[in-house]
Amino acid sequence: MxxxxxxxxxxxxxxxxxxxxxxxxxxxxxxxxxxxxxxxxxxxxxxxxxxxxxxxxxxxxxxxxxxxxxxxxxxxxxxxxxxxxxxxxxxxxxxxxxxxxxxxxxxxxxxxxxxxxxxxxxxxxxxxxxxxxxxxxxxxxxxxxxxxxxxxxxxxxxxTVHGMGDHGFISVIANIARQQGVSGYPADGANRWAAVxxxxxxxxxxxxxxxxxxxxxxxxVAEEGVSTREIAEAIGRALDLPVAAVAPEDVAGHFGWIGAFFAADLTASSTATRELLGWTPTGPALLDDIAAGAYPA
Missing domain, CATH: 3.40.50.720 (NAD(P)-binding Rossmann-like Domain)
Known part of the structure; x- marks a missing residue:
């Protein structure tokens, strides 16, 4: 074709x-x-x-x-x-x-x-x-x-569509952590992002x-939702930075334009897609990629 x-x-x-x-x-x-x-x-x-x-x-x-x-x-x-x-x-x-x-x-x-x-x-x-x-x-x-x-x-x-060399949203969040000197997560970090x-x-x-x-x-979608606190903690470990909550009123100032996205709950299922296509994700999980150096210091 x-x-x-x-x-x-x-x-x-x-x-x-x-x-x-x-x-x-x-x-x-x-x-x-x-x-x-x-x-x-x-x-x-x-x-x-x-x-x-x-x-x-x-x-x-x-x-x-x-x-x-x-x-x-x-x-x-x-x-x-x-x-x-x-x-x-x-x-x-x-x-x-x-x-x-x-x-x-x-x-x-x-x-x-x-x-x-x-x-x-x-x-x-x-x-x-x-x-x-x-x-x-x-x-x-x-x-x-x-x-x-x-x-x-x-x-x-x-x-987040992640992997070694990713320059998407998680890369932006990692860069903000470097700039701020702290790996932050919004509020209590309970909101989650789907990942693949x-x-x-x-x-x-x-x-x-x-x-x-x-x-x-x-x-x-491979992972229905990874909490933003888990993401921030993984970035903190990878970059050797402290991890801290960012109050809701400070999210925009701390994260800039991506703050509204990072504070949102963006979970999703792929059950119907997997059944329709016979698709089974096999790649590394998001936290594994962060730990493996996908967003290097």
Whole structure:
């Protein structure tokens, strides 16, 4: 199968490209830099130069493919409106290109904000609708196109997709611990984050291409919830820093923009995904990766 991948050189995208190539697919990755293009070519993938601000290039990549993975996102926390707008435009371009073809379209989403007071499940619809909502409401936009002949599948990733070399949310929290001289956790640290190892997330995504029905919501979740106190304690041990609670009124000042996320309870289940795909996570747990030096001093 010819598969077009945006975000192909990213943290999750590069692992998914590896899985696709290992499964015998021909992969074309969208690359905005020479370094990204070279990394993809070294793996044996084809390269299409461009980025999320190039809808014509995204259209051409999708049009030439048998399936599309959309994994790119600007992740510009200083310009959330611009990030959402770019995401919306990219997904709208892809679904318009694939409409009526029945071809698979798998897009990155997340488990945050789906449920409160309990783990989110695959049955929980995304509350994000419209271009001004988080991620531009693109999960719902894509799934609306199931009735228009697009085999759309949502890939909902845990708030932490971890592993050696991770530069995501846990890396940000570890850097804040270094800067503050203390590994902090919000309030009593009882709120929890779902987690998955990068390789497990990639395997799930490629199984989704092979097995998931149109309209499916898949959860890349290995651990339903790891408490933020446990995370902070593991970071403290790894970086040889003291560990302390951060009062709710001080969370924003201590953690900055990520404070609201770190203080949230972002738990999720993947029971339905495991049953549907025959997927069993086998990678290291989050605390094991922290202890092994995934976020070095």
């Amino acid at each position: 010819r598969v077009f991948v945006t975000g192909a050189s990213g943290w999750i995208g590069s692992a998914i490209v590896d899985e696709l190539l290992a499964a015998g697919h021909e992969v074309t990755g969208l690359a905005r830099s020479d370094a990204s293009a070279a990394a993809l070519a070294t793996k044996g993938a084809l390269v299409r130069r461009g980025d999320l601000d190039d809808p014509a290039g995204i259209h051409a990549g999708a049009e030439a493919a048998d399936a599309v993975f959309h994994l790119a996102n600007k992740h510009d926390w200083s310009d959330l409106a611009g990030t959402a707008a770019a995401e919306r435009t990219a997904v709208q371009t892809i679904v318009d290109t694939l409409a009526g073809s029945g071809r698979p379209f798998l897009l990155a989403s997340g488990v945050a904000g789906l449920a409160y007071g309990r783990p989110a499940t695959e049955a929980d619809p995304s509350p994000a609708h419209g271009p001004d909502s988080p991620r531009g409401g693109t999960e719902n936009l894509a799934l609306e196109y199931v009735d228009r002949g697009v085999h759309a599948v949502s890939l909902r990733f845990s708030p 190892h990068r390789t497990d997330a990639a395997r799930m995504a490629v199984l989704g291409l092979a097995k998931a029905p149109a309209g499916a919501r898949l959860h890349a």
